[in-house]
Amino acid sequence: MKTEEKEMNHIDADEEMRESVSDDCCGKDHGEQVQKNSRFSALAKKNPIKALWVILVVVLVANIAAMTFFTVTVNSKLSDAVELVRPQEGTLTLVLPSNCPVCGDLSAQKKMVSSQNIELLDDRVVSADSTEGKTVIEKFGIRKLPALVFVTDEKIKDRLARALEQGARPVGENTLLWEQEQPPYMDAQSTEVTGLVGATYLTDKDCIECYDVQKIMRPILQQFGVVIVSEDIVDVSDARGKELVEKYTMTRVPALLLSSQASAYSALEQVWGQVGTVEQDGVFVFRDPARVGATYKDLEIGKTVAPDSGA
Structure with missing residues (x-):
């Protein structure tokens, strides 16, 4: 117990x-x-x-x-x-060069801007040599013409900036600038136009079977966007024709010669080595008619050559 x-x-x-x-x-x-x-x-x-x-x-x-x-x-x-659905208010100004009708008008870029959620308070076109045009060029540092400027009083919305960023150059937080990048275009400072090409077609009137170099080559150049502003047809028997044959050591005709402005077209320049040469003075010389399946004359042997016969 x-x-x-x-x-x-x-x-x-x-x-x-x-x-x-x-x-x-x-x-x-x-x-x-x-x-x-x-x-x-x-x-x-x-x-x-x-x-x-x-x-x-x-x-x-x-x-x-x-x-x-x-x-x-x-x-x-x-x-x-x-705020997301509210239109971005702003102004659109297109600056055009006064003496370059072939320089374009950036219509594709302007259409793209208009298709966005934007309320344009002003949409104007000004000449580059006008007082207003010169002011716009200087204010936004425009280098090439034509140029398109979109300006808003507030910061450009991210969604709009992403939609318009292709080809556009931002200037601060409230401005987008498009410049003519593909030739032809005008230098805003020097007013020189780049991309205006002269074409010389070298032919032989004695070669009836030879291909029509102008008819064949013009559409090909257009596919590369080349703007031809002058065309000359020169026969090898003419004084100028003989001069060209000697200067550029031509051996096959018909042939094509393009002025040095052809170098502004990068796509053309990249493939030109497959069909011709670029001379020291910048002239593009087309030397291989066989590449387009054409009948030509071999000046070294004085004979006509068909596409499948060889030299």
Whole structure:
């Protein structure tokens, strides 16, 4: 019996110790909460109307906080949505060279701009040699003409910038500039035009079977975008014809000679080595009629050569 009593006393002591530890760990917080609950219970018993008002005020403050957060969030998203669909306002100015009718008008770029979510407040065309044209050229650092300038009073929207970035050069945050990159174009400072090509067709009137070099080569040049502004047909028996044969060591006719401006057409320049040469003075000389399947005259042997007969 004494042993059992000791064991029971030991168990009771352990439980008291655990309760004591528990009270030390969380008694403070629990005590504060109990104290608050006691005060509120006392208030509710003493003055239930005032207690009700306290509850209502707490609920009201919580609701106001929640509604404020919700309103701010919704308004922010709504503003973003409205801004996204709102047209970008701006002006469009096309600067054209006055003395280059073949330089184009950037119509494709202008059409692309008009197809976007843009509200044009002004759309005008000015001459490069006018006062306004000179001001635009200087202000935006325009190098080549024609040029197209889109200006807005605010930063250009990212979506619009991505849609229009092809071929455009940004000038600051509110301006996009397009310049005529493909020849022909005019240098805005020197007013010199690049890409105006002269063509000379060297023929032999005694070769009836020979191909029509003008008829065959003109469409090929057009495919490369080459703008021909002058054409001459010269026979090998003429004084100028003999001069060209000697100067460029011509061995096959009919042949084609292009002025040095042909170098402005990079695609043509890249393939020209397969059919001819570029001389020291920049002239492009077409030397291989067989590449177009044509009958020609070999000046070295004085005979006509058909496409499949060889020299």
